[in-house]
Amino acid sequence: MLKRISIIFFVFFLCISFLKADCFLRKDSSGGFLVPFSIKNLTTAIPDIGNTNDRDALIDSLTLFADNLGKRLNGTILIARHDTILVEKAYGYLHLYRSHDGYGWMPASELEKRRLQPSNAMTSNSIFELASVSKQFTAAAILKLCSEERMSLSDTLGQYFPGIPYKEVTVRQLLTHTSGLPEYFNFEYKIYDTATFITNDDLVRILVKTKPQRMFLSGQGYKYCNTNYALLASIVSIVSGESFEQYVRDHLWKPAGMKNTFFFTELVGLYPGGEQPECAVRKGQDYVNVKPLEGVTTLPLTRGHWRTGNLALYDRLNGILGDKGVFTNAEDLVRWTNVYFMEYQILTKDWIDEATRCQNKLPNGTVPRDMYGYGVHLEESPEHGFIVYHGGLWNGYHNLWAYRPSDGLIIIFLSNLYNSSHSGQSNELLNMYDRQNL
Numbered sequence: 001m002l003k004r005i006s007i008i009f010f011v012f013f014l015c016i017s018f019l020k021a022d023c024f025l026r027k028d029s030s031g032g033f034l035v036p037f038s039i040k041n042l043t044t045a046i047p048d049i050g051n052t053n054d055r056d057a058l059i060d061s062l063t064l065f066a067d068n069l070g071k072r073l074n075g076t077i078l079i080a081r082h083d084t085i086l087v088e089k090a091y092g093y094l095h096l097y098r099s100h101d102g103y104g105w106m107p108a109s110e111l112e113k114r115r116l117q118p119s120n121a122m123t124s125n126s127i128f129e130l131a132s133v134s135k136q137f138t139a140a141a142i143l144k145l146c147s148e149e150r151m152s153l154s155d156t157l158g159q160y161f162p163g164i165p166y167k168e169v170t171v172r173q174l175l176t177h178t179s180g181l182p183e184y185f186n187f188e189y190k191i192y193d194t195a196t197f198i199t200n201d202d203l204v205r206i207l208v209k210t211k212p213q214r215m216f217l218s219g220q221g222y223k224y225c226n227t228n229y230a231l232l233a234s235i236v237s238i239v240s241g242e243s244f245e246q247y248v249r250d251h252l253w254k255p256a257g258m259k260n261t262f263f264f265t266e267l268v269g270l271y272p273g274g275e276q277p278e279c280a281v282r283k284g285q286d287y288v289n290v291k292p293l294e295g296v297t298t299l300p301l302t303r304g305h306w307r308t309g310n311l312a313l314y315d316r317l318n319g320i321l322g323d324k325g326v327f328t329n330a331e332d333l334v335r336w337t338n339v340y341f342m343e344y345q346i347l348t349k350d351w352i353d354e355a356t357r358c359q360n361k362l363p364n365g366t367v368p369r370d371m372y373g374y375g376v377h378l379e380e381s382p383e384h385g386f387i388v389y390h391g392g393l394w395n396g397y398h399n400l401w402a403y404r405p406s407d408g409l410i411i412i413f414l415s416n417l418y419n420s421s422h423s424g425q426s427n428e429l430l431n432m433y434d435r436q437n438l
Contacts, residue, residue: 058436062087065429073422075302075415076126078330079429082408083338088330090122094302096417098309126300127260127329128414131392133401134326138229139175139375140340141236141248143351146171151239157231160238163208169218171235174228175374176360178219181227182212185317197265197319200234200244203227222360222368226323229375233322244321255346256339261328264318267301301327302416304396309417312396324394330412337403337410341388356388356405384430393418402426409433 066077066089074092078085097115106114114120145151151171158167166181173179184203191206192198207227215223233244240247245263253261304312318325339345344352355374361367371378379387389402400413400422411429413422 074417078412080410131394133392136375165211180214180216229323258332264325
């Protein structure tokens with residue numbers, strides 16, 4: 001159970017509990033009617049981090065840091081230690097409405113009015129596309145299936161995808177970006193022969209049909225590549241006999257208590273009849289959004305925006321999952337970090353140790369500068385110790401999730417404005433936090 005720290009500390013360790021009953025609508029797992037989900041109850045608590053003066057000083061420092069960052073960051077900031085939220089702040093708007101570009105359905109005179117509506121204000125419950133922060137869930141699904149001996153890290157693509165030209169590539173190489181596979185983000189748009197969102201099955205079919213050239217022989221190099229995790233998502237579905245979405249929800253998110261988390265493919269299903277062409281219409285070489293979800297859902301859902309403030313229109317590649325495509329809020333990420341990485345409720349400690357160990361060491365013994373485990377980046381910092389993290393950039397979103405195993409510190413920056421507002425700020429935060437000597 002998450003615990004929210006109170007800035008006002010009561011004498012004689014008096015703690016007051018309260019419920020946070022924000023409720024919103026979401027499509028149920030069967031793909032049917034919309035049903036209500038409530039955020040998990042939160043309670044106030046004073047964490048055991050030193051005397052009262054130390055706690056006051058820490059909270060004041062963290063709050064000042066967040067507020068200064070919030071002058072540029074449009075989104076949410078959450079700092080926690082284990083399951084105790086130290087600071088959680090929200091800044092800006094779900095939709096910026098700064099430009100008429102992307103809002104062709106709305107009269108220009110309405111933009112400012114819409115932006116300032118109370119329902120458009122950013123809150124701690126606001127939901128963001130995680131972009132590549134999503135990869136850790138794909139890795140966790142693969143590792144869980146391996147832990148149950150339903151598959152192996154040494155399995156090859158040839159076992160799952162007949163006709164694919166990279167038959168010898170292993171699951172381990174996909175997880176560690178040492179496969180050498182081509183990056184599907186770089187394919188020419190004309191290669192995608194569909195007028196709606198591209199699916200994982202579409203990507204596999206295109207790889208089999210067009211046989212794009214690989215970057216290097218499998219296992220002989222390291223190159224971060226989204227194709228790896230898209231194929232891993234497909235393997236999860238093949239091995240489990242369930243859709244990737246259903247497997248992740250039932251075996252990862254539900255045990256973690258993540259009730260505010262879903263996939264992009266479920267989001268577009270909120271349209272009446274699930275009419276995907278309503279949100280992916282061809283315009284030259286691009287696919288653009290022509291009807292936002294306003295009026296269709298009561299989700300506190302953000303939309304991504306470019307540095308200019310222009311709305312980032314949905315791309316046809318949004319339909320591919322595994323490398324991206326998870327939508328959630330900061331509090332659900334804290335739940336996940338605790339249950340999966342710290343409490344070992346999804347996988348045993350041995351599996352989590354493997355997931356957070358450098359796994360992309362090359363045959364010649366060299367370790368790439370970018371250390372990667374299974375679905376997570378790793379950093380050994382002389383100043384701050386061992387950090388597990390992942391960033392995410394996609395479709396106008398810019399995110400960072402990080403945690404430090406030594407003390408359970410969790411840092412989350414979620415932004416729907418791609419203006420590099422929090423670039424480098426995690427180090428500043430760690431410098432400030434560690435100076436408290438708590």
